[in-house]
Amino acid sequence: MAPNDSAQATGEATDPGAGRRKAARYLVPVAVAGVAAATIGLVPALAAAGDPSLPKISAQQLIEKMAASDTQQLSGTVKISTDLGLPGLGSLGSFAPKGGGAEKSASPDAKLTELASGTHTLRVAADGPDRQKVSIMEDAAEYSLIHNGDDVWAYDSGANQVHHSRHAADGAREHGKKTPEAGIPTTPKALADEFLKNVDPTTAVSVDGTAQIAGRDAYELLIKPKQSGSTIGSVRVAVDAKTGVPLKFTLSPSAGGKAVVDAGFTKVDFSKPSASTFAFTPPKGAKVTEDDGKRGDHGKQTFKPEQGLPGGLGSFGDAKNTKVIGKGWTAIAELDTGGKGLPKADGNKGGDAQKFLDSLGDKVSGPFGSGTVFKTRLVNALITDNGKVYVGAVTKDALVAAANSAK
Template identity: 85%
Template sequence: MAPNDSAQATGEAKEPGAGRRKAARYAVPIAVAGVAAATIGLVPALAAAGDPSLPKISAQQLLEKMAASDTQQLSGTVKVSTDLGLPGLGSLGSFMPKGGGSDTSASPDAKLTELASGTHTLRVAADGPDRQKVSILEDAAEYSLIHNGNDVWAYDSGSNQAYHSRHSAADAGKEHGGRTPDAGVPTTPKALADQFLKNVDPTTAVSVDGTVRVAGRDAYQLLIKPKQSGSTIGSVRIAVDARTSVPLKFTLLPSAGGKAVVDAGFTKVDFSKPSASTFTFSPPKGAKVTEDDGKQKQTFKPGENLPGGLGGLSDAKDGKNTKVIGKGWSAIAEIQTGGKGLPKADQGKGGQGGQDAQKFLDSLGDKVSGPFGTGTVFKTRLVNALITDNGTVYVGAVTKDALVAAANSGH
């Protein structure tokens, strides 16, 4: 393992976010549900035995190299696996896109929420900011999303349905509530890394933790850890290509231990220019094509749903009836719903059935109490939420105890 600078706090860096914005020149476009921005992951990339010997580099230098990277062309294969500890997509609730979007099976809003759970294989390609493609490979079908200039196409071979949107740069800010269909959330290690690194602050420690080989390439390992207690996030590792400074692998480990919640890595990658034909598409004969006229409003905003200090709560203070408690990795959003908490089963009319229904509702979360009153905590391996019986919601990438403490802080 090559010797590298370790335990370097990000407070020593000089505004790494500003440099990274210069580097954000390509991103594979996918419109996935907002929760996927923080939870979509890729199965660990295949790594060769033994760590490569690379020149010593500090965390600050590695961040600067990542920010200065001008790589705009690549193609490759990634594996997608997400483990939130949820029984199914239905449990994602309000994080899913709601209303207004196209309901065809080829619509990005509808199709790509599948990446929020399970295991998937993707093929990705990018050639600058105007040409990107992502394909989800299934057992007997393939779903592709292609951005080529002003055109965005999506095609589901299983249903032989296609989705098409066309917009100019001038129209981009007017359609879909200010977001076009191709302006989606991260699906590559680089895009995932950008989401985390742009929110790095003094509550975060960053170091270089040795080297690794990913998809046959030498890489440094950037280690990101919260300095604060109470976060559900234990650490984030980003394998950074030694030659291009492009992230090749992204791993998010929970503070409670166990396997990764998010693990993103290329199994194959090529930094040469993809063929122009990669980004061309014509609907097959007989395909049902849905034209998006821009009236279907995209109601979810992927980048705004990242939990805790990862960006999800950074704008919450601007929301009505919402404020942020704390900062960084332990930030918690407090939302006043104006409601009465969780619904109660009708005990009077249901008899034993009503009691059973109430037991089922109670089993969905953990009952808690304190000076704030009583409530229920609903948990995943990453995002937890406390709903009090008076209708206040506390949510963040924090532990149950942190949520209860936040609720008690106002009483």
């Protein structure tokens, strides 16, 4: 079906507020990395033959419909497929400490990171801001994260381990009615929200036809950067025509090829889930780890994109003299690590180690000096030999240009 209408992301689309938009611009590269690494890309939901015929709607009207959606109850199945061009992060588990301890508990920290690559099936349920459940279905086991009132439970059936927390509930309530996922980006809505708050004059937004997702009629909202140099080609959100709830989210790279993130329901039901869905009692014999709230960021259940990637990967909170070069989709964060570049292996004993370090990135040079660019299909980072870091959802050339301009 031909596009219905289009609107540039100025006053014609949404205006989340100048202060919020300014902050969001800074978070573009980090939010993109964080959301992608923390959990989700979903394989395309099966669509029926032929697109549904729906009344015309403008981009502004569709965004307003999404914002006005008051859906708080749902359940369904999603599939996760994320392709950042990285090796499976689940393999990092082989480096985990042996034996017991908090590191070996069912805490979501490492488990959610596994979803940054490969294909996974999730079952989700929500009943307002105080009850949510996400279950990761595995071949012979299941991992569930359950928020029920003041309790947050995580259960790994394969290891028969439980992680329990009570201090995350307040953070979940901050999201109110608009975010029944309680901050865990496990649905297309959570992903779409991250991108819609970054809508600004550097963005083109249009309604690009219709689709049927999980048996429901939907409009397709297309979000594209106007600027060149971004690694993001487009973001497509399928919005339920009746409820305004995003049913599918697809992030395609500017370089083409397979989607980096593809998020969609394969089954969805907007009726109220049974209260038993959110009830949990540790199974007999399970090892239970109580989170006492003293473990810092690792004890939090609510993912915050500004923290960078889970587990400390890509976290920039300790960097000095942080600033932003550019704006919108090509914004680049410049960070100062204090003069330390990449570690150098000993010339006599560490030849193989140095070759390994060098193989992880591309050597670059320019007026700024020299450095190494580390690449994924979405977020790239330049680390200079004098300890400066430039990171964003931009191309290698854009990073080098930013380093040269900041010299």
